[in-house]
Amino acid sequence: MSLDTSASATDSGATPRPRRWRIASWAPVIVLVALCIIIGLINPNFFSFGNFVRMSQTAMIPLVLGLGATFIILMGSIDLSVEGILTLGAVILSMLVLNGANANDLGIFGIFIVLAVGASVGFINGVIHVRLKVPSFMTTLGVWFIGVGVANALLGGMATRINSPMIRGLAIDRFLGFPWGVWLALLCFVIALVIQNYTRLGRYIYALGGGEELAELSGIPVGRVRIMTFTLAGIFYAVGGILAAAQLGLGNAQIGNGRLFTTITAVVVGGTALTGGRGGVHQTLIGVLIVVVLNNGMVLMGVKPSVQIGVQGLMIIAAVALSIDRKLIRIVK
Amino acid sequence: MVKKLIDHAMNRRVGRRDFLKGAAAAGAVGAFPAIITRSAFASEHPTVVNSIRSLSNPYHATWNAGGAAFANSVGADYVTLVTEGNSEKGIADIKAILAKTGGNCVVNVDPNDAPDARPIVEACKDAGAYVVTQWNKPADLHPWDYDPNYVAHISFDGVPYGKAMAETLIKAMGGKGGIVALGGIESNTPAIARKAGLMQALEANPDVELLDFQVANWSETEALEKTNAWLTQFGDQISGIWAANDGMALAAVEALRADGRAGTVPVTGIDGIQLAVEAILNGEMAGTVAWDPFWQGGMGLSIGYHAKTGGFDPTTEPKDHREFYGKGVIITADSAQSYFDNNIAAEPTLDWNDIWGRVNGQIVY
DSSP states (O other): OHHHHHHHHHHTTOSOOOHHHHHHHHHHHHHHHHHHHHHHHHOGGGGSHHHHHHHHHHHHHHHHHHHHHHHHHHTTOOOOTHHHHHHHHHHHHHHHSSBSSSSOOOTHHHHHHHHHHHHHHHHHHHHHHHHSOOOHHHHHHHHHHHHHHHHHHHHTTOOEEBOOHHHHHHHHOEETTEEHHHHHHHHHHHHHHHHHHHSHHHHHHHHHHHOHHHHHHTTOOHHHHHHHHHHHHHHHHHHHHHHHHHHHTEEOTTTTTTHHHHHHHHHHHTTOOTTSSSOOHHHHHHHHHHHHHHHHHHHHTTOOHHHHHHHHHHHHHHHHHHHOOGGGOOOOO | OHHHHHHHHHTSOOOHHHHHHHHHHHHHHHHHHHHHHHHHHHHSOOEEEEEESOSSSHHHHHHHHHHHHHHHHHTOOEEEEEOTTOHHHHHHHHHHHHHHHTTOEEEEEOOSSGGGHHHHHHHHHHHTOEEEEESOOOTTOOGGGGTTTEEEEEEOOHHHHHHHHHHHHHHHTTSOEEEEEEEOOTTOHHHHHHHHHHHHHHHHOTTEEEEEEEEOTTOHHHHHHHHHHHHHHTGGGEEEEEESSHHHHHHHHHHHHHTTOBTTBOEEOSBOOHHHHHHHHTTSOOEEEEOOHHHHHHHHHHHHHHHHTTSSOGGGSOGGGTEEEOOOEEEETTTHHHHIIIIIISOOOOOTTOTTTTOOOBOOO
16 A cells, blocks of 8 residues: 555655554554444445445545645644635635626636635745744634635625536536536545655655654755645645535535534544654545544434534544554653 | 934924924824714714624624614614624623723624623623623523613524424425424524424424434534435435524535435525525525514614613513514515515615514513
């Protein structure tokens, strides 16, 4: 699996890893398969093609957001601006394509503008974080609120209905049984995988997460890598905004609510370490599927609503506990 | 630095003494208009203040528009405070405006959480301002315990409207079949009441089966996901969807649309937001209830304003004018067009002096 190649970027492919760690890295896949079997036994409808399509619709947005967040977390940073950029993207999109509030009809150009906005906000994240040396936690927290605030100001609290058939088509029109949005999310996944495994940026991101001082000493332009990664993440969040707007058929300032929690959960459950340097976008895919399957399954199995949110919390703690190699960590803060 | 600039502009040497004289004159001119505004404040209109959760949802945005319309009608200064879901901020902002106006203001507040109402009311009483609360307050906090400053509390009984929507839904389904229901935050008073109304309607209609009830926490995203899962679980058994608010109802419509069933499965919401009324007009929703936030934002201020300016004496009003349920407007396919024309296409015209016109009984705890 590509995990090994990625790990070798920091370890320079030295000693073979102990067996216990191998099992830990496969744990998310095992959990996913086990979940599917259990839920399928209780409600056979789970395995129907229709349900796979619906789960893929639910998974497409967390997946795209998770791809962006994975790169940030791989560097050992955190990005809380997910909801801010997503909301801003969705709101701007709803105002640029054919909609119920103004006469704009930019179509595909609207999408490019939204991607550019996502990239710029991500770039700002990176510049503030690197040049002003503000921790990523605080920078992105601020940008989160700024993003939602600007979205608010743009719409004045109202919702704009999207009438553009192209945007709505992402959620409604299908190819091989799956909505176009799902294919778009998969395309993003492939792009992220290529960036992670076959580009210099991808290798640098792992190097930064593995040990930033070492990376800097070996001549990696740390600041530039960080800014580029935040910009890249911003683009992914903007894609998430486009998909969210397509799915609900509207843009409003609340469209991002709750997305951050799902995103971070998916990344962590997939096995990407919050300390940086370990994991990857392929694991985030598994993490997203676990979260989506579990949520879908809890409804199918008739689990009480009050229990559902608690199960998600337990899942995060369990996932982190499983993924940590305790031999490597002496101090926990 | 400033001195240098002035030198430059006047193109001559200015002595220190001259400079100070000039500064004093400028200061006096600056202070003068401030004094004028202040006296205008005191003698004429109290400032009217709306404190609401946020401006990021259509409901509170319309509330704010109603407040502005009322302030405009009497020529008072209008201030909007936003809690952003933060109780501390909500209370602190109200205290700040009380201090700024010296208590010469009227506050119409939708407290972020029920316990917040007490400190808000106490602060207003101490400052001499008049206050009207809406939706949230502790059951044992009563306007008549804070005479005359705590003028009234307005709420809406979710039970009859939750029931009315369930009945509208059942009618649209032809009186039988299976329904699924999306609830609000489990511990939230309106969510509990609306669900109770749904349950009453179901008891009266034994041919209708409640397939499942799930909490989607007022969130569109969660409602979409839950509805998707239901479409798997129950498929064609679903012949109607009841939602505790419009946002969740619209998300359910989108889930149905992705399944090619929008417009064939009736959906009801509550709140009366614009997109829901439009969905009723194009046949994708069966009904909603409008609380008329425009009325809430304007009339809450009007009631406080009339009390503050001596229009009526709160202490002599009956209890059902101090703690009352307002009236919601039920919108179905029959009434959607006229509601849209009168309330959405045009800014509604309300008689702000008809302060007890929508009293719908005293609140029961």
